[in-house]
Structures are given as structure tokens and as C-alpha cells.
Amino acid sequence: MTSDTPIELTAAEQTALARAFESTPTVFNLLSTLRTRRMGLGYQSESGKAESFDWSSGHQVRQNEGPLAYSSEQAPVPLTEVEEAIIAWAGLGPNGIVAADIPARGDLASLLYWAGRTAPGSSNDHSVDLLIISDRGVDLYRPGTERSKPVEIEGPDDYWKVLNWYRSGLIHISDSRPDVDWSTAPPGTHNVRPMGALQYNINRPGSTWFLPVGDLGREWVNLLLSSYHFGGFYLEDTNGNKPAGCDQWIRPGFLEVGFPIPVFDELVLMLHASQVGAIVQNMRLATEALGLGGWTLGNYSDDMLLGAYPEVASGLGFSFLERELDKNPARVASCLGLADVLEAVCVPSPWYPDARAAVEQVMKSRYGVHGILSRDDNWSKSSGGPFKQRALDHILESPKAHIPDWVVDAAVDTIDYIVAQYGIAPSTISPVRAKFSLQVHHVDQEYYKKFHTGDDRPFLITDQIHNHFDDWHKS
DSSP states (O other): OOOSSOOOOOHHHHHHHHHHHHSSOOHHHHHHHOOOOOOBTTOEESOOOEEEOTTTTOOEEEOOOOTTOEEOOSOOOOOOHHHHHHHHHHHHOEEEEOOOOSOGGGTGGGOOOOEEESSOOGGGOOOEEEEEEETTEEEEEOOOSOOSSSBSOOSGGGTHHHHHHHHHSEEEEESSOOSOOTTOOOTTOSSOOTTOTTOTTTTOTTOEEEEEEEEHHHHHHHHHHHIIIIIOEEEEETTTTEESSOGGGBSTTSBOEEEEHHHHHHHHHHHHHHHHHHHHHHHHHHHHHHTOEEEEEOOSOHHHHHTSOTTTOOTTOOEEOOOOGGGOTTOOOOEEEETTTEEOOOBSSSSOOSHHHHHHHHHHHHHSTTOTTOSSSOTHHHHTOSSOHHHHHHHHHOGGGSOOHHHHHHHHHHHHHHHHHHSSBSOSSOSEEOOOEEEEEOBOHHHHHHHSOOSSSOTTOOHHHHTHHHHHOOO
């Protein structure tokens, strides 16, 4: 979704983007003041007051009164488009072309894309997108895999791209916020808080909830191919301690060491979590730079938020696979994704009915037309990198830059085995997760003046927060 033709920005938009890139504190200054600031305009804290969550669950609720009782007297002020665009770009926006400085004989073929993003990811697989929940509803930010040059933003003439990626990269999902909030709980319960006991102000009007959502299935299949091609180990079923369907390739020079399925799945989950952590931290730093408040949250049920328990809340309406209990010992709620928006690479699903379809989908970004290792309209031709033409020609000629047929067949047989035994692959982790996120808002400074230490003003109110409305909202 990158274009060489600039979009027209208003003077205010260009000024705001220039301020973000040129006039905010250094990363070291930001790290010194980086704090969680949970109190935004229009929020409450253990106030003891009754209210109706009309924007989400519709429940009549009352939070218990406590020593930090506070009700904001100011109306919520939603983030502007420019503010949201800057934070989304900081999280996982395009920033040019990756180095791809991996030896061809050292698993270069594991990379799925050479399109760089602001956050690192396992095999640069672009498996994480960003849900943006705001007063206008729910959108998915996915600015695409095309790049116009090695470093996309080199100066003021490139600032327009941040807004262009935001406007062209949004997929609108819903006109309303999801029906989840602090009060959401299974019917008949009184002290259950699956969205987090601390999150009274979650999903409130005026807030923007930046929610990374990951296709762990894509990461799982890609890691399986990489492991079989370069790692030399095979997946092993702990139920019987036997190979997971790949027996014929267990021999010297092919697959040689067993790797338990649950441990492999955990590795995928860890790689996913590290990527999401980088995305959230990037957005926290952007929030701090802009003078906005926010807090990271992860102690909520992302299965419920995605839609696993419609009897409790519709959530985001993602699809889930109904699994047999005897084939699901970890009691995983297996999310398949959302049709036409995020269709996770897992088997079986409406989008990938069998193992070969899933494996071929992961291979496509490498070797399909316009793929990074394709001889047919190679991706580098339109992007200008990362390799010089002579180097690229040598890479494409290297046998190790191409995944052998036996690796593909072994991966397919392994997936078929896991599906037969456990009903889905991956089996012990959900193919889709949205467990760690950031909610952003305009800070209610009066709360911090009332409760927190400081002479002229609380230490939590930085210059950029104190001056935010003068700097960003004069119009």
C-alpha cells in the first residue's frame, strides 16, 4: 500500500507530523519519564458512583469506593486521526526494507518478507496486525508489504506516508465498540472479572485501544518448515513419545532429533509474545512523546474478547473451532480468525481445509509471483533492495534458498498427523492471540494533582502532557 505519489496534507497535519518527528524528546528522555497513566478524561477510579456502560455491555455498574476515589469532571476527548496514525505507525508501521543479512545456507529462506516494519518479528513474517478500537468502532491496521525505498521516511517530504498508510491500511470491522468492559462476566457470577479486576476504564469513550492480534498459525507453519529444513529435528508426540507422522524422513542428514509438540508450540508463543512486546513498547514511547496517557494491559481474557464465549459477550466476532475434549487436553480455545480480515493459517479451517493448503500459503510469499525469492517479478525490483542485483542472482541460484520438496512433504504429513490426533494444528496454543495491548487517552491532570507528589505539578505530568492541548489541538 505504498505509493510514490504524495497525498495532500493540510498545513495542520504537516505541522503535527513534523512536530512528532522533529520536536519530541529523545528516546532516552522518554525512557526516563515513561510511566503508566491510567486516568484519562471522563474516567473514574473507585468512585462508588453508579453508571451505565451504554457504549459496551449496557450493564448498570458500580465500582466499590476506595481511598483513591475520583470522577473526572471533564468530557472525554478522542484521539485525532494524526495522533492515532503516529501511534499505529510507531507500533508496526512500514519503515523501509530489512537487512536480510542472513547467510543463504543459514536459513535466509525462513524470511517471509523483506518489507521492514518498526517492530521486529520472527522471520519477519508480518504475522501480527493491529486492531484499533475507538469511538468510531473497530478497525484493523495493516499497511501492507510494499516498500518504495530502503528507508521510507528520510525527511519532511516523506511525512505524508504516515497518514497515507493509516488511511489506506485500515480495514473497517465494526461501527461500535465490542461489548466487553470491566463488568463483563459469565451469567450468575458475582466476583468474576475476566476482563481484569483493575480495568474499570477499559474500552471507555474517548479512549483508543491499540490491540495487537497475531496469526500464530502462520508463525507455527513457518517455524515448522524452517526446523525441518535447517534444524534437523522433528515434532514428537508426547502421547506415546513417537514421531508426529514424519517417520520416513528420520535418518542422518534429514530429521534426527525429536522435539515435543507442546514445547514447539510454546516456542511459537514466545516468539509471538516478543514481537507483540516490541510493538506495545514502541507505541508506549510514541504516546509518551505526544503527551498522551495510556497503560499496557494483559490480564484480560483475549479468547472472550475475540468471541469465544458468545453467551457472555459477542466480542469481536472471530470464529472458533469446536473441539472434542479428549483431543484437547490443554483445553485450548482455538481461534480460527475473522473471514476476509484475518484468516489464520491453521488446519482445519474454512480458509485452509488441509495441510497442503496451509503450507503452500506460507510458501507463497517467498516463491509466488512478486515473492522475495521468486524469479518471476521479484519483490526487489519495485522496492530497490535489500540486495544488489548480482548478490540477489547468487541467492536465487543457491539451492539452500529454496525449500526442498521433502521438507514440504514432511511438514504436510506432520500437520496431518496432529490434526488426526488432536483435531487442529497447532493443537496446544490458539492460532490467534490478542493478549497484550495498550489503551491510550488524554490525561486527566487533575487526578494526578490531587494524589501524586510534586511541587509545582506532579512528577507524572511531563512538559509534553502539560502542553499537549496547546501543541496538538489549537484548531
